[in-house]
Amino acid sequence: MAKLLEIKGLKKYFEIKKGFFSKPVFLKAVDGVSLEIKKGEAVSIVGESGCGKTTLGKTILRLYEPTGGKIVFEGRDITHEEAKNLMWYRRAASLVQQDPYGSLPSFFTIYKILEEPLIIHKVGTKEERREMIYKALEAVKLTPVDFFASKYPHMLSGGQMQRVCLARAIILKPKFIVADEPVSMLDASVRIEILKLMRELQEKMGVSFIYITHDLATTRYFSEKLMIMYAGKAVEKGPIEKVIADPLHPYTEALLNAIPDPEPENRKKIRHVPPGEPPNLVNPPPGCRFHPRCPRAMDICREKEPPEVKIGDRTVACWLYSEK
Amino acid sequence: MSTVAGGEFSAKAIIKELLSYKSGLLGVGILLVLTALSIYIVVAIPYNKAIEMWRGSEKYWIDVPRYAQPVWIKYFVGKNLPETIIIDSRKGPGVGIYKAITPIHGTDFKQVEIVLSFEYNYDDFPSEVNLFFYAKNYTSPPLVKIYWEKPDGQKILLKTYAIKKPDAILFITIDEEITRTLENFMYSVTKKETEEYIPPQAILFAVDDESMASMKTIKVLKSGSKYYRLIIKGIMQGKDADIDAKLVVYGKVYGWAGTDHLRRDIGLALLWGIPVAISFGLSASLITSILHLIIATISGYYGGIVDSIIQRMTEIYMIIPFLPFLIIISAFYKIDIVILLVVVIVLSIFSGGIKSTRALVMQIKSYPYIEAAKAYGASDLRIILMYIIPKILPPLIPGLIGAVPGFVFLEAGLSFLGLGDPYLPTWGKVINDAYSNGAMYKGYWWWLTLPSLMLIITSIAFALIGFALDKIVNPKLREL
Numbered sequence: 001m002a003k004l005l006e007i008k009g010l011k012k013y014f015e016i017k018k019g020f021f022s023k024p025v026f027l028k029a030v031d032g033v034s035l036e037i038k039k040g041e042a043v044s045i046v047g048e049s050g051c052g053k054t055t056l057g058k059t060i061l062r063l064y065e066p067t068g069g070k071i072v073f074e075g076r077d078i079t080h081e082e083a084k085n086l087m088w089y090r091r092a093a094s095l096v097q098q099d100p101y102g103s104l105p106s107f108f109t110i111y112k113i114l115e116e117p118l119i120i121h122k123v124g125t126k127e128e129r130r131e132m133i134y135k136a137l138e139a140v141k142l143t144p145v146d147f148f149a150s151k152y153p154h155m156l157s158g159g160q161m162q163r164v165c166l167a168r169a170i171i172l173k174p175k176f177i178v179a180d181e182p183v184s185m186l187d188a189s190v191r192i193e194i195l196k197l198m199r200e201l202q203e204k205m206g207v208s209f210i211y212i213t214h215d216l217a218t219t220r221y222f223s224e225k226l227m228i229m230y231a232g233k234a235v236e237k238g239p240i241e242k243v244i245a246d247p248l249h250p251y252t253e254a255l256l257n258a259i260p261d262p263e264p265e266n267r268k269k270i271r272h273v274p275p276g277e278p279p280n281l282v283n284p285p286p287g288c289r290f291h292p293r294c295p296r297a298m299d300i301c302r303e304k305e306p307p308e309v310k311i312g313d314r315t316v317a318c319w320l321y322s323e324k
Numbered sequence: 325m326s327t328v329a330g331g332e333f334s335a336k337a338i339i340k341e342l343l344s345y346k347s348g349l350l351g352v353g354i355l356l357v358l359t360a361l362s363i364y365i366v367v368a369i370p371y372n373k374a375i376e377m378w379r380g381s382e383k384y385w386i387d388v389p390r391y392a393q394p395v396w397i398k399y400f401v402g403k404n405l406p407e408t409i410i411i412d413s414r415k416g417p418g419v420g421i422y423k424a425i426t427p428i429h430g431t432d433f434k435q436v437e438i439v440l441s442f443e444y445n446y447d448d449f450p451s452e453v454n455l456f457f458y459a460k461n462y463t464s465p466p467l468v469k470i471y472w473e474k475p476d477g478q479k480i481l482l483k484t485y486a487i488k489k490p491d492a493i494l495f496i497t498i499d500e501e502i503t504r505t506l507e508n509f510m511y512s513v514t515k516k517e518t519e520e521y522i523p524p525q526a527i528l529f530a531v532d533d534e535s536m537a538s539m540k541t542i543k544v545l546k547s548g549s550k551y552y553r554l555i556i557k558g559i560m561q562g563k564d565a566d567i568d569a570k571l572v573v574y575g576k577v578y579g580w581a582g583t584d585h586l587r588r589d590i591g592l593a594l595l596w597g598i599p600v601a602i603s604f605g606l607s608a609s610l611i612t613s614i615l616h617l618i619i620a621t622i623s624g625y626y627g628g629i630v631d632s633i634i635q636r637m638t639e640i641y642m643i644i645p646f647l648p649f650l651i652i653i654s655a656f657y658k659i660d661i662v663i664l665l666v667v668v669i670v671l672s673i674f675s676g677g678i679k680s681t682r683a684l685v686m687q688i689k690s691y692p693y694i695e696a697a698k699a700y701g702a703s704d705l706r707i708i709l710m711y712i713i714p715k716i717l718p719p720l721i722p723g724l725i726g727a728v729p730g731f732v733f734l735e736a737g738l739s740f741l742g743l744g745d746p747y748l749p750t751w752g753k754v755i756n757d758a759y760s761n762g763a764m765y766k767g768y769w770w771w772l773t774l775p776s777l778m779l780i781i782t783s784i785a786f787a788l789i790g791f792a793l794d795k796i797v798n799p800k801l802r803e804l
Contacts, residue, residue: 061699090701103692107714117700165696172700 004208005037005060005176010069012052012059016282027282029055031232032069034308037176042202042209044219044240046255047229050278053212054098056229057178060210061093062086073176091121094169096198098181100161104153110137110164111149117172136167140197159190163197170201176208183218195221217259220244228252231279231289238314248316250274250294288319296320338718341796348792354785362599374596378588378749385587389451392578394770406446406575411554413438414458414568420551425566432463432565436558440571441551449526449544452574455494455554459487461564468558468567470494475550478532480509487567497524510536582770584754585761590771593749594778600661600750601782605732608665612672613724617716620678621708624685634678641674650734654743661735661745668734677723684716718797726790729783736779751775 009032017025029052037043045053058064060071062078071079078089097103104113114133118124124132137145140163153161162182169177179198183191199222202209211222219226219240226240228251236249247253254274261269274293279285285292291301300319308315309322342348369377377384387410398405413423422439459466470482482502485494496502506527511517518537522530526542529552535541554571581591623634653659653667688694689712697707738744739752740759758764758771 058695063695063698087701090699093699095696095699097692097696099692103696105693105697105711105715116697116702120701120703120706168696168700 351788389574466560620681
């Protein structure tokens with residue numbers, strides 16, 4: 001499969017204190033993340049809140065200006081491309097957000113919401129646009145389409161709203177979609193439906209997906225590849241089955257341990273959850289960022305950042321696997 | 325989310341809900357009546373005509389009493405106050421009009437007799453009596469004798485008068501000779517000297533006995549089934565010579581709003597004041613609000629240097645003394661109402677309202693739907709106009725409506741200071757006239773209170789609508 005998107009050492013720092021007399025203070029939300037996505041591939045990015053996964057997604061979409069690194073989409077470097085030259089990328093890449101209630105403008109009808117991207121990209125005539133909007137609504141299973149097209153967002157349920165968001169994301173026939181925790185605000189009963197729908201769209205349309213979530217359990221429904229993030233860094237990457245079956249990084253292990261186990265026999269088993277909290281990203285700890293919480297921390301972890309080590313088709317950033 | 329739940333309101337829904345509140349219903353009702361009156365007056369008396377009438381010549385108002393009270397005051401004072409009586413021989417022959425012209429044989433002289441008779445059953449004396457002559461085609465000034473005949477049979481020769489102009493006016497109640505004649509007549513009736521001044525119009529219409537000697541005892545002689553008569557007898561020269569006369573007995577009440585020192589109907593100014601006040605108030609409020617909205621949105625959305633410039637401008641504008649500036653500009657340039665509107669808008673283009681709207685914009689611009697719009701490539705301008713403004717507009721509407729009275733008062737205030745539109749009849753100008761003629765001191769209450777009342781009613785209507793709208797778009801204020 002051909003490469004669709006490649007990011008190399010991507011960095012996004014937020015200036016939280018302007019440096020006028022003193023040095024400016026930065027929050028290092030994403031600090032050197034590399035990732036490759038092939039055509040039609042779905043990658044899950046998992047991490048706890050505040051680890052920079054949403055920032056990564058938005059930076060990839062160029063909603064944030066990257067501080068460093070490179071974003072290459074279909075062989076074109078778009079890292080610092082100007083907004084007016086990015087229209088093709090806006091059409092090729094789209095976004096599904098976390099909060100379906102807030103991500104639809106409340107004063108537009110569903111029809112108008114879906115028509116907006118088409119108008120902006122000057123797609124088709126009025127009749128063609130109608131056709132496309134109805135097709136998109138059908139694709140996300142909001143039928144009868146006439147009924148839903150004339151509604152306002154507040155008349156729909158959360159699940160239906162998220163379907164509208166999906167329809168909006170696919171209406172321009174993108175090659176790549178960033179889904180930023182698309183089901184975390186939905187009822188448990190509709191989560192799987194939305195995920196299945198996304199998977200179906202992905203397979204049917206051959207779209208590449210970045211699925212950002214804090215919930216490891218849902219990633220298996222959705223993606224082939226997994227990236228675990230911790231404090232702005234990618235700690236482990238690899239095919240999802242392998243990572244889950246045999247976690248290399250201590251943090252991945254900890255995450256897997258935290259998944260609730262439905263087996264009643266294991267109810268008394270003590271889980272080893274790492275102590276402490278994720279570090280402050282303004283002033284991250286030196287060396288490996290996980291070392292204050294890591295049960296297997298060594299001296300070197302406190303001093304030097306671990307390099308990314310390739311083990312088969314997996315990558316891990318941990319001193320346990322590299323030569324010191 | 326915050327109070328900005330406004331997006332879900334359509335105009336139709338807002339109006340429907342507005343009418344479900346009593347205050348909203350009352351406000352809309354008053355406003356509808358005012359609008360209907362505005363349309364009526366603008367159609368009935370167009371702009372140019374209104375200005376001509378108001379600034380105008382005596383020709384419009386000569387038959388109207390000076391300082392007349394509104395007609396409806398009769399029902400409050402319990403007295404049948406006199407209304408104006410006009411008898412015009414040109415309209416005759418008819419009720420109360422008799423005119424006879426007899427040529428004198430062998431000459432081009434003609435004898436003329438005009439009798440104007442009317443009933444007078446009011447409880448008070450008229451305010452003035454004037455006689456207008458219309459003489460035509462005479463070769464030498466016609467000479468007439470003017471008699472006054474009361475219903476009790478008393479007949480007084482008021483004056484012998486030469487009509488020197490085609491449109492001569494005899495001011496019966498001011499004319500010195502007539503005044504003297506009437507005083508003599510009074511002495512002949514009362515047979516005693518009096519120190520008190522009895523106005524001629526009182527003597528003309530008083531009961532002929534001793535009570536006439538004092539204003540405390542004087543009574544109106546009601547004509548009952550008989551008539552008061554003004555008899556003109558005279559001679560004129562000229563083949564086609566003709567004389568007509570119009571007697572005007574000015575009353576003490578006129579119209580629904582009374583009259584002022586120039587005999588003008590205050591009602592005209594009050595009615596014309598409605599469209600002026602409403603259109604000025606609404607357009608000033610609307611335009612400044614929209615400009616504020618756009619400026620605040622640009623400021624909040626772009627941030628950075630644009631925001632800094634706009635905010636500093638706003639702070640400068642906030643300390644500019646608005647009213648003194650406006651007064652100086654109006655005093656120097658004698659501006660009309662449209663220019664006044666422009667000046668008001670320019671002076672309030674960066675006002676404090678921008679700050680609160682900007683805060684709202686800064687909150688909204690981080691909403692996910694804005695981010696989504698950016699992700700599918702909406703331009704900044706499109707986001708401002710189509711995504712942010714529709715969201716913040718509903719909560720701003722009550723403020724917009726609520727700001728109307730402020731501008732109405734501003735216009736009235738400037739007119740009151742003599743700095744408003746120099747041509748249009750407006751409420752502020754009526755109040756200004758009343759003030760400069762000492763209306764309250766002299767007891768011309770209607771002159772001051774009625775325009776003030778109009779101002780208050782208009783303000784209340786907008787305020788009530790504003791309150792009701794506030795409840796609708798601000799759910800926190802909603803009553804259960």
